[in-house]
Amino acid sequence: MTTQAAQSEQPLLSVQNLKIRIQMDNGEMKAVDGVDFEIHKGKTLGLVGESGCGKSLTSRAIISINPKECETSGSIVYRSDNEASLKKLDLLSLNPTSKQIRSIRGRKIAMIFQEPMTAFSPMYTIGNQIMEAIQIHRTKNKKEAKKIALEMLAKVGISDQEKRFDQYPHEFSGGMRQRAMISMALSCNPEILIADEPTTALDVTIQAQVLELMRSLQAELGMAILLVTHDLGIIAQMCDEVAVMYLGKIVEQAPVKEIFYNPKHPYTKGLLKSMPRLGGDKSKRLDSIEGSVPMPINMPPMCGFYERCKDRIEGVCNTQAVPKTRISDQHSVRCFLYSEQREGESQ
Amino acid sequence: MRTMPVFRRQKTEAPQPVKIKDANYSSQWRLIYLRFKKHKLARISLFILAFLYLIALFAQFIAPYGLQSYDSKYVNAPPMGFRFVDAAGKFHIKPFVYELQSTRDPETMRKIFVSNTEKRYSLQFFVKGEPYKFLGLIPTSTHLLGVEQPGRIFLLGTDGMGRDLFSRIILGSQISLSIPLVGVAISFVLGLIIGGISGYFGGWLDSIIQRIIEIIRSFPTLPLWMALSAAIPPRIPVVTMYLYIVIIFAFIGWTDLARVVRGKFIALKNEDYVIAAKIAGVGNTKIIVKHLLPGFISYLVVATTLAIPGMILGETAMSFLGLGIRSPATSWGVLLQEAQKIENVALYPWKLIPLGIVILTVLTYNFLGDGLRDAADPYKK
Amino acid sequence: MLQYILKRILLVIPVVLFISFIVFYIIQLPPGDYVSNYSAKMSAAGDVMTPVEMDEMRANLGLDRPIYEQYFVWMKKIVTKGDFGFSFNYNKPVTAVIKQYMGLTLVVSLVTMVFHYVVAIPIGIYTAVKQYTAGDYFFSGLSFIGMATPNFLLAIILMYLSYTWFGDPLLGLFSSEYVNAPWSMDKVLDLMKHMVIPVIVIGLASTADLIRIMRGQMLDELNKPNVVTARAKGLSEFKILFKYPTRAALNPIVSTFGWSLSSIFTGATITAIVLNLPLQGPVMYNALLGQDMYLAGSWLLFMALLTVLGTLISDILLAWLDPKIRTEFRGN
Helix, strand or coil: CHHHHHHHCCCCEEEEEEEEEEEECCEEEEEEEEEEEEECCCCEEEEECCCCCCHHHHHHHCCCCCCCCEEEEEEEEECCCCCHHHCCEEHHHCCCCCHHHHHHECCCEEEECCCHHHHCCCCCCHHHHHHHHHHHHCCCCHHHHHHHHHHHHHHCCCCCHHHHHCCCHHHCCHHHHHHHHHHHHHCCCCCEEEEECCCCCCCHHHHHHHHHHHHHHHHHHCCEEEEEECCHHHHHHHCCEEEEEECCEEEEEEEHHHHHHCCCCHHHHHHHHCCCCCCCCCCCCCCCCCCCCCCCECCCCCCCCHHHCCCCCCCCCCCCCCCCEECCCCCEECCHHHCCCCHHHHC | CCCCHHHHHHHHCCCCHHHHHHHHHCCHHHHHHHHHHHCHHHHHHHHHHHHHHHHHHCHHHHCCCCCCCECHHHCCCCCCCCEEECCCCCEEEEEEEEEEEEEECCCCCCEEEEEEEEEEEEEEEEEEEEEEEECCCEEEEEEEEEECCCCCCCCCCECCCCEEHHHHHHHHHHHHHHHHHHHHHHHHHHHHHHHHHHHHHCHHHHHHHHHHHHHHHHCCHHHHHHHHHHCCCCCCCHHHHHHHHHHHHHHHHHHHHHHHHHHHHHHHHCCHHHHHHHHCCCCHHHHHHHHHHHHHHHHHHHHHHHHHHHHHHHHHHHHHCCCCCCCCCCCHHHHHHHHHCHHHHHHCHHHHHHHHHHHHHHHHHHHHHHHHHHHHCCCCC | CHHHHHHHHHHHHHHHHHHHHHHHHHHHCCCCCHHHHHHHHHHHCCCCCCHHHHHHHHHHHCCCCCHHHHHHHHHHHHHHHCCCCEECCCCEEHHHHHHHHHHHHHHHHHHHHHHHHHHHHHHHHHHHHCCCCHHHHHHHHHHHHHHHCCHHHHHHHHHHHHHHHHCCCCCCCCCHHHCCCCCCHHHHHHHHHHHHHHHHHHHHHHHHHHHHHHHHHHHHHHCCHHHHHHHHHCCCHHHHHHHHHHHHHHHHHHHCHHHHHHHHHHHHHHHHHHHCCCCHHHHHHHHHHCCCHHHHHHHHHHHHHHHHHHHHHHHHHHHHHCHHHHHHHHHC
């Protein structure tokens, strides 16, 4: 399998023990609490979870664009495979306003956002905003930059580019805007594309088009994608590997088939059950996970899913931090149901 | 908002799970109250304002002297604080003041005041003084503060006619603090009715009202105030004068509120729940009172509060120029007239004290309005 | 676009006409008229006017006719001849009186206008970017106090300070030796020196206000996703700040242009009275008190016109600056 071959390579990006804390009036919120994952060349990693689980913060931490209030620790090592100067670099060690991180943002690691309307400034033309990235990273020459921008617009399937180039975001439809956003992100041939809920704000048909576009561009340009979403359907279509996030932690991580056919964590199972299925029994109600996500403020060491879990073990799950358990080479889970070291029981 | 869920939550909701539960079940007003409580400056301001209005309410009782009581012996006397320790270093349990004696400065030949340490007058509470009506009802002559006869106490000095500034500031606060309130109350009612009609019914009525508002707003406020105030006939009773001024302020002030009301009406009119009520056959009045008003009354309170400082400053300016409140009535602006001459400020700086009070009042109203706005609309930071 | 501007200008005309009528009505309101004022003045000087003389004088000045007739005569002259009537106090045509004071009034107002933008916008940006720092608290506190201080009294305080520090209260706009002197470099310098206090005083309230507005707008804009997008593109913080939030925050500021213009002109009125500046303010004040109705009326009309024009300019600028409105015109 190709996945096997890819895994053996050095990852493009490896995130280790990423923690993001936010100081609040009534304590410290552990928004992201010890996240590890790797992104490989040409592959797509899906980061899935409910809103508020820290997936957006995690993705933004990679290029240090979180608000000042977020205290970030851990390491995010980036290995460029074609540039010697960027051989091995811990992105977190860089000052978020430094030139070095800025030379990576947009050029090596680009990002697209959920709301293409607000992600573009209404004050400038689409062309102006696309050209900006090109002019920082690729060429100072305005004519050349415009040429590249027009090519990119064509590549994402926007016709009549010359005219579109001079239009403002409000003159674009939602799907068109997201296409423009993708063309902007890909205009400097990044090695990694971070897509933060790229299709959430779009209609279903447009959603499919945009996803298809991302896939074909990935095949053409060979970049890796980190896809942040709450939608398992999108994960199934797009990803090679999936990391399920809950309350600031990755609770399960596996290749996409494993997640769908052999889920381990009760939360993952719950998520899958709450997905509508074609040909399923329509008279039956969809399962839902009861309760809501608690706020991770001043949480004692315990499983964050404890309150909502059907299979919880009292005295174990709510008394200690959950370690990561390897199910197989590529499948890991944070749950005491699969852990050999249940301290609570052995005592 | 969606893009950064964790971060936004911190700002918009009370983070403790328990509190969130509370918030879910609280009424709109309770929510506003909870948020307002968090705004420290606004809370302090509310206390200061309450204190100021309380003083104004009992002004005649608190002020040692009446509005027109003067003593030509004590023209432009400086403030005298009460003391506990006398010139000989002896401590007295009862605070006292020394008698003021006017002499001439040997160098500048200007009249100055020195304390006569021979004559000591103790501070007294509930002294008999000029008769007045307590709260305008009960005739009495008891004042909160005073000194032994024949001594005199000028806590904040006197003016060019030998009138006690402290008493006059307190008595003037009755007018200075109430004009904006009454003015704003009238604008509130006018704005609510006219803006409501304009916004709810729309159509040609709306167009006409909008044109009228536009025209009134085209007048720069101050010159219009000046022009209208100049039209107040001289030598009219204080009450009439007061009414004239209040009406002038309200006449100009209501347009802002009407615009707020109209905007909110238009926005809310098309909300699903209002349309649902309409389809269900609920009458106009009931829709307005039950569904529309609660939706924006908090905004209106905020807009009203924020309109008050402008009125205070306007009244002060008009009275200062002699176009507003005139003698025999007094307001802070009238008191500041004496500060118009730079020599007065240079020689008798205490004449600027009313300015400090004006600034304090306007500041507290601004803070209060800010606090209310944040409380009423937490999402708009 | 041109069509839009023309339409807006045409809409102004009825508004101005209506305003002119209200103005005329208002200046009629005070009891008595110029003649009764004049006769009171004369009798104080020992020259008692008989009722017949007074009526004659009224007939001469056209004051015996009904209000609406007087209004139409006034309006007709304005429209046909540009004649705004006669100032009784100055014994000169109103236009001559206004012309005499207009130059300096414009200079002081425009300098104040520039001052208030130049000071307020950078401070607004600074306090938003450095929200909740000592600098923010300092400037925000200052702007709150600025908003709460009646500017005429600030004038007195500044005059007093200038008097105690420099031995010169800087009254008026010129030192006595320059008042009637022809324009020279020294006179200009003298004027600039004397303009410091008036400009600060007149501009204070609107500057403080603008700081608050700019700060609020910037805080809104700084939290918008397009700033994050710009950052993700690799732009420097400096460039992001000026290209995105600042540019967007300036839009609503532009819409307050008309308001600022008239507030600065009115602010100048009281300040000019207190500081005894040779500007329109004191002239207007005396005209109102002395029932010099054509002068007062013309001046009020002018002020209202200024507000209307200011709003018009704001609207046009806004239409021109906001891509959403601009593209609508392009589409048509």
